[in-house]
Amino acid sequence: MNLINHDTVVKRMKPRLSKNSISKWIFFALTMFVLLILGILLYRIFSQGFGYLDLQFLQSLPSRKPENAGVYAALIGTIWLMAVVAPVSLLLGVGTAIYLEEYAKENALTNFIKVNISNLAGVPSIVFGLLGLTVFVRALAFGTSVLAAGLTMSLLVLPVIIVAAQEAIRAVPNQLREASFGLGATKWQTIVRIVLPAAIPGILTGGILALSRAIGETAPLVVLGMPLFLAFLPKTFLDSITVLPLQIYNWTGRPQVEFHALAAAGIIVLLFMLIVMNSIAVLIRNKFQKRY
Amino acid sequence: METSTAAANIVNTEEKQIVYKTSDLDLWYGDNQALKKINLDIMENEVTAIIGPSGCGKSTYIKTLNRMIELVPGVRTSGEILYRGKNILDKSYQVEELRTKVGMVFQKPNPFPKSIYENVAYGPKIHGIRDKKILDQIVEKSLRGAAIWDEVKDRLTQNAYGLSGGQQQRLCIARCLAIEPDVILMDEPTSALDPISTLKVEELVQELKKDFSIIIVTHNMQQAARISKKTAFFLNGEVIEFSETNKIFSTPADKRTEDYITGRFG
Numbered sequence: 001m002n003l004i005n006h007d008t009v010v011k012r013m014k015p016r017l018s019k020n021s022i023s024k025w026i027f028f029a030l031t032m033f034v035l036l037i038l039g040i041l042l043y044r045i046f047s048q049g050f051g052y053l054d055l056q057f058l059q060s061l062p063s064r065k066p067e068n069a070g071v072y073a074a075l076i077g078t079i080w081l082m083a084v085v086a087p088v089s090l091l092l093g094v095g096t097a098i099y100l101e102e103y104a105k106e107n108a109l110t111n112f113i114k115v116n117i118s119n120l121a122g123v124p125s126i127v128f129g130l131l132g133l134t135v136f137v138r139a140l141a142f143g144t145s146v147l148a149a150g151l152t153m154s155l156l157v158l159p160v161i162i163v164a165a166q167e168a169i170r171a172v173p174n175q176l177r178e179a180s181f182g183l184g185a186t187k188w189q190t191i192v193r194i195v196l197p198a199a200i201p202g203i204l205t206g207g208i209l210a211l212s213r214a215i216g217e218t219a220p221l222v223v224l225g226m227p228l229f230l231a232f233l234p235k236t237f238l239d240s241i242t243v244l245p246l247q248i249y250n251w252t253g254r255p256q257v258e259f260h261a262l263a264a265a266g267i268i269v270l271l272f273m274l275i276v277m278n279s280i281a282v283l284i285r286n287k288f289q290k291r292y
Numbered sequence: 293m294e295t296s297t298a299a300a301n302i303v304n305t306e307e308k309q310i311v312y313k314t315s316d317l318d319l320w321y322g323d324n325q326a327l328k329k330i331n332l333d334i335m336e337n338e339v340t341a342i343i344g345p346s347g348c349g350k351s352t353y354i355k356t357l358n359r360m361i362e363l364v365p366g367v368r369t370s371g372e373i374l375y376r377g378k379n380i381l382d383k384s385y386q387v388e389e390l391r392t393k394v395g396m397v398f399q400k401p402n403p404f405p406k407s408i409y410e411n412v413a414y415g416p417k418i419h420g421i422r423d424k425k426i427l428d429q430i431v432e433k434s435l436r437g438a439a440i441w442d443e444v445k446d447r448l449t450q451n452a453y454g455l456s457g458g459q460q461q462r463l464c465i466a467r468c469l470a471i472e473p474d475v476i477l478m479d480e481p482t483s484a485l486d487p488i489s490t491l492k493v494e495e496l497v498q499e500l501k502k503d504f505s506i507i508i509v510t511h512n513m514q515q516a517a518r519i520s521k522k523t524a525f526f527l528n529g530e531v532i533e534f535s536e537t538n539k540i541f542s543t544p545a546d547k548r549t550e551d552y553i554t555g556r557f558g
Contacts, residue, residue, distance in 0.1 A: 106365060175402040179464070182360060183415040183471055184392035193418070198405060 049264025066258035077241030084150025093161030129223030164206020201288030341520035458489025
């Protein structure tokens with residue numbers, strides 16, 4: 001006796017197949033909707049700002065007159081900011097990840113720390129701004145300097161870097177560690193010679209993505225009280241800077257329409273930087289992708 | 293009286309020394325006892341095979357011999373294992389030092405994601421040998437020792453992952469030889485290999501036993517019979533029988549050994 005009646009199966013085939021194709025179209029439509037919004041946004045920005053985008057715009061300090069204003073100070077400021085954020089957040093982040101994955105014993109405390117690092121990644125950036133204001137600007141008296149801004153931004157992206165580095169380190173197969181220990185290597189030698197070289201692509205990818213987030217952040221810097229308008233360049237790490245998102249924020253707040261166009265041009269510069277950084281991250285990932 | 297001691301001394305120098313003397317070794321994973329009162333004397337320059345069904349503790353035992361077992365969280369041991377007369381389970385025994393004398397070959401070939409040359413040179417390098425000439429010599433000697441030199445001598449700078457599984461395992465043996473160990477532990481070294489590669493590794497073991505003491509865990513009873521001088525049969529964490537291989541396979545003393553080697557279980 002057959003438990004399955006094949007006639008009914010064939011009869012029910014049609015609604016199953018139509019559901020299948022309907023769901024495909026729904027997901028396609030959703031994707032198109034998102035792309036459409038992105039397209040409108042990009043069109044608005046490029047149509048407004050492209051005309052202002054020239055060498056003069058890249059090489060000029062901000063000015064009260066829109067025809068003289070440029071993003072030079074913000075561009076240089078962003079580079080200075082990265083000069084603080086990149087080393088601080090990578091060293092702290094990778095160090096923490098190495099400790100958590102290679103040294104820390106599995107216990108309640110370690111698990112608590114691991115869970116809370118992921119939680120920190122979800123804390124709104126403005127909260128990190130308040131933290132930076134209290135600790136770096138006021139308590140440590142760094143003022144509204146590159147250093148204070150950079151350290152605040154480092155804290156902001158630290159959880160992302162730690163989690164990325166942890167995942168990269170965890171992806172290194174244990175049998176490689178065993179092989180190294182089996183030859184008499186110490187833990188440190190194993191980490192430096194085996195684990196890190198294998199994990200570096202993942203760590204760099206995560207690190208660059210985190211840095212590109214730091215480049216685009218505005219809120220914490222506004223809270224720190226970083227200047228929105230700055231007509232000189234920093235000379236030391238204790239000088240003030242302004243960065244691209246702040247400059248854009250400043251221009252959008254002006255009443256003159258020309259400044260809005262300048263803001264659009266600034267956004268194009270910022271987008272370009274982000275695309276370059278993300279492409280580097282993708283390149284690293286593809287080049288070093290390893291199969292074990 | 294005196295002459296007899298002298299005679300005994302002469303006999304002793306001609307006899308093989310004990311490499312590993314295990315006395316009353318107990319081992320627990322948490323609450324679960326994996327090894328029970330193990331007593332084994334392993335002699336130098338011969339092949340000792342450890343056989344037994346899955347979960348009998350044979351891998352646990354061999355990993356205790358270079359203290360690799362410590363990587364498993366929650367492991368406790370009692371009793372002692374004397375390696376050349378010193379208790380390696382003593383916390384004061386430097387585990388890195390032990391592992392420079394006791395090399396290990398693992399179940400799955402596990403070369404580093406580096407060049408063939410760098411794989412072999414890794415051990416000497418971490419022990420501080422920097423001289424390129426000496427490293428070159430070590431690499432060639434080790435690769436020849438593992439019978440893989442002719443296959444790889446023209447592509448030493450290529451990544452080890454380009455080798456076949458059997459070649460990778462012989463590379464791992466070469467990597468192990470490069471630290472010039474005293475003992476080589478092999479944890480089911482052929483279980484992931486095809487029959488021809490298995491045969492090559494077995495032939496290699498026959499060569500290596502001239503210079504090294506080899507302890508090999510194997511699932512494969514024919515393999516134990518082919519290559520080993522002595523065999524230990526483990527069951528449920530105990531050593532059921534330990535004697536000359538040909539005796540174990542022809543006239544086992546214990547009923548359980550007989551049942552296992554005749555294929556009634558396991």
